[in-house]
Amino acid sequence: MKSSTRSPITDHRSPPSSQSLPGRISRSLSELDWIPRPRLLALRRLGIETVENLLTHFPRRHEDRHEFPHFPREESDVPICLCGEVVKTSIRRFGGWKKIFEATLEESSPNALSEPLVCRWFNLHYVQKMIATGQRIVVFGKPRLRGKRICMDHPEFEVIENDEEISIHFRRITPIYPATEGLSQRVLRSMIYRLLNELPDADAGLKTWAPSNLVKGESSEAIRSIHFPDTWDARDAAHQHLVLNEFFAMQMLIVSRRADASIRQGEKHCGAGALLDRFLRSLPFELTAAQSKVIGEIRNDLATTRPMNRLLQGDVGSGKTVIAIAGMLLAAEGGYQAAFMAPTQILAEQHYDVLRRWLEPLSVRLALRTAARQEESGPLPLFERGSAQGSARAVLGSAPVRGAGAVVSTARTSDEPRGEEKSSSAGDAMTGTRDAYVPRSDASTLRDEPQIIVGTHALLYDKVSFSNLGLVVIDEQHKFGVAQRAQLSAREPAPDVLVMTATPIPRTLTMTIYGDLDVSTINEMPRNRGKIVTAVRDESKLGEVLAFLRTQLEAGHQVYVIYPLIDESEKLDAKAAAAEYELWRERLRPFRCDLLHGRLPALEKQEIMERFRRGETKALISTTVLEVGVDVPNATVMLIENAERFGLAQLHQLRGRIGRGEHKSYCILLTSAQAKEASAKLAVLERTRDGFEVAEADWELRGPGDLLGTAQSGLPALKIGNLRTDAHLMRRARAAAVSILERDPRLELPENQRFRRLIVEQQGRIFSNVS
Numbered sequence: 001m002k003s004s005t006r007s008p009i010t011d012h013r014s015p016p017s018s019q020s021l022p023g024r025i026s027r028s029l030s031e032l033d034w035i036p037r038p039r040l041l042a043l044r045r046l047g048i049e050t051v052e053n054l055l056t057h058f059p060r061r062h063e064d065r066h067e068f069p070h071f072p073r074e075e076s077d078v079p080i081c082l083c084g085e086v087v088k089t090s091i092r093r094f095g096g097w098k099k100i101f102e103a104t105l106e107e108s109s110p111n112a113l114s115e116p117l118v119c120r121w122f123n124l125h126y127v128q129k130m131i132a133t134g135q136r137i138v139v140f141g142k143p144r145l146r147g148k149r150i151c152m153d154h155p156e157f158e159v160i161e162n163d164e165e166i167s168i169h170f171r172r173i174t175p176i177y178p179a180t181e182g183l184s185q186r187v188l189r190s191m192i193y194r195l196l197n198e199l200p201d202a203d204a205g206l207k208t209w210a211p212s213n214l215v216k217g218e219s220s221e222a223i224r225s226i227h228f229p230d231t232w233d234a235r236d237a238a239h240q241h242l243v244l245n246e247f248f249a250m251q252m253l254i255v256s257r258r259a260d261a262s263i264r265q266g267e268k269h270c271g272a273g274a275l276l277d278r279f280l281r282s283l284p285f286e287l288t289a290a291q292s293k294v295i296g297e298i299r300n301d302l303a304t305t306r307p308m309n310r311l312l313q314g315d316v317g318s319g320k321t322v323i324a325i326a327g328m329l330l331a332a333e334g335g336y337q338a339a340f341m342a343p344t345q346i347l348a349e350q351h352y353d354v355l356r357r358w359l360e361p362l363s364v365r366l367a368l369r370t371a372a373r374q375e376e377s378g379p380l381p382l383f384e385r386g387s388a389q390g391s392a393r394a395v396l397g398s399a400p401v402r403g404a405g406a407v408v409s410t411a412r413t414s415d416e417p418r419g420e421e422k423s424s425s426a427g428d429a430m431t432g433t434r435d436a437y438v439p440r441s442d443a444s445t446l447r448d449e450p451q452i453i454v455g456t457h458a459l460l461y462d463k464v465s466f467s468n469l470g471l472v473v474i475d476e477q478h479k480f481g482v483a484q485r486a487q488l489s490a491r492e493p494a495p496d497v498l499v500m501t502a503t504p505i506p507r508t509l510t511m512t513i514y515g516d517l518d519v520s521t522i523n524e525m526p527r528n529r530g531k532i533v534t535a536v537r538d539e540s541k542l543g544e545v546l547a548f549l550r551t552q553l554e555a556g557h558q559v560y561v562i563y564p565l566i567d568e569s570e571k572l573d574a575k576a577a578a579a580e581y582e583l584w585r586e587r588l589r590p591f592r593c594d595l596l597h598g599r600l601p602a603l604e605k606q607e608i609m610e611r612f613r614r615g616e617t618k619a620l621i622s623t624t625v626l627e628v629g630v631d632v633p634n635a636t637v638m639l640i641e642n643a644e645r646f647g648l649a650q651l652h653q654l655r656g657r658i659g660r661g662e663h664k665s666y667c668i669l670l671t672s673a674q675a676k677e678a679s680a681k682l683a684v685l686e687r688t689r690d691g692f693e694v695a696e697a698d699w700e701l702r703g704p705g706d707l708l709g710t711a712q713s714g715l716p717a718l719k720i721g722n723l724r725t726d727a728h729l730m731r732r733a734r735a736a737a738v739s740i741l742e743r744d745p746r747l748e749l750p751e752n753q754r755f756r757r758l759i760v761e762q763q764g765r766i767f768s769n770v771s
């Protein structure tokens, strides 16, 4: 990942600087003479190479291994730690060659009620060699009643010879580490213990970056306590300290990006709004209150010189396109160009189609530019008006059209009036900064440039595309990372940037994932949406489900069947897909079906979609390629097979394909009886249609995973903090970072110099993660 941004705060291109870490913590573990080579190799496999790596290999949890005051007389579900003398050992056989080794322990100072404890190991020959009568041993495990005896099966144990060794693993709150493949917990624990003992205090911790009004104490102390806490309170305090420190570092990076953007000088890109008013009046619907609010926010941003850096989040179908258009019209009226970028060619072409329907009557000059046309050189417009329409039509003729809704019929007739006829009369509505569109035949258009350019993200990388770029709108932000955004805002002069996403994220994540942006949220759907009923059904009910499908088909509606080949990269066995298809054709006979999957050539996919859109096919059997860009209001049923195999967020996106017309729609999630857990998860979808609620539930079930994909978010991976359970700490860390950068946006004060180093270092961590 390379960024060409030059930050006024820190030059983000600086290489990761190990210099900024206190001296010895960045040392390689191989410099320590007491770690044998095989262990170094095992550590390396866990990604642990330096002193710092090992010290920040944080425990996953802790166990209370304080010695229990007396031997138990009953069972316990909580493992306990006991110390006693071995009074008897024995071996029993069972099932032929299998053996049980038993060691009976007695309490050191028994009382009248004391019971002996029987420790048992099954088929562990080495244990038998290690334990002998007369020894004192420490054990840790769950006591269970077996007949009349109190037994502990497979306890962790240590023979008491070396008191120090004991005090590392037992008689304390003991750390349990994550994934120790190739290393036992004991070995890892001992190494960390020794490392902490040998390092001088100044080196033992990471730097305490966070200001003292945010964290208490020193990180060196916290590091010791997180591994080997004296009390549970000390453990909690250490955890909080380290999480705040980590979150603060992250938020400094995020908030500095935002501060960077805000001190950059841009221009005002806002016209008076006459064109926007005309556009809004021409719409066949009223804006929702949320849409109006967001347009207001964007308008304010456009009207100030500070470059806009705004995210618009709104569920599928919430009407983001209208908002994008509103912003672009304001910029165009202000005399600037606007770019509208989509992640794929198909989506770009769909947007272009929608824009032409809505904006040509207003004589706004449009152009389409996708990767396929990248070769064309020369100044924009890259293609002539006539040929643009011709080629766009060739593609769009078979492309699914989305977004135009009920406003304009999606089927286009050849005698539909086009811009040429209308432009002369509509031109007067323009603001005067630009001429109205004039047909290509007029020589004057050679110097005419489009006001709105629709394209794929590739537009970004093209230096000559724009002469006067004022606003960039990016659709589907989740496919568009921080690096690309940085590239954009690095242009001089900086354009205003609006990114849009239909992938809602949990509210508490917004300040992190989108923490460098201003966020607008559409929390309201247009009123005319049909109801969607979502129901989870067991596979055994397929017969009834099929009967229902047929009633819908007979009523003239169309259906989607999503079949469970989740990942298009999963080797698609063409035969399996064909078999699936045959099955469904049989089931739905005589209604016509088509099969859609990712391995089909693009053209064929478009033809299939087009047939479905025209209603020639009644059922579409498809993989999840359907997710993006389909709008067929007459489709009222979506049946998803093996629904438990999909993520909630993905199911929600899929479901967004129905309920687009005024008809009541049905989403049926088929699942097998075995997948019990899954039905709890799927019930979320039965309960709500709100994307944010779904996202929240999905997060709880799966963890942030891909949400914080390093390359996308441009954030360093977290070592100790948990974005969900520690969300309240993130809020505090953010407030601290914001207050520092508000007072000193360029970090110029001497006492703030250390934060520059911190930001550079955070940046370094991202680079090292990605490479």
Ligand code: ADP
Pocket: 285, 286, 287, 288, 291, 314, 315, 316, 317, 318, 319, 320, 321, 322, 402, 403, 404, 405, 406, 407, 502, 526, 527, 528
């Ligand atoms: P998304 O937010 O998923 O991009 P779109 O912008 O494609 O959604 O809008 C979905 C459909 O809703 C389109 O057909 C659009 O014309 C229509 N639409 C947008 N806003 C409204 C509204 N306020 N009232 C009714 N329909 C609307």
Ligand code: MG
Pocket: 320, 321, 475
């Ligand atoms: Mg959209």
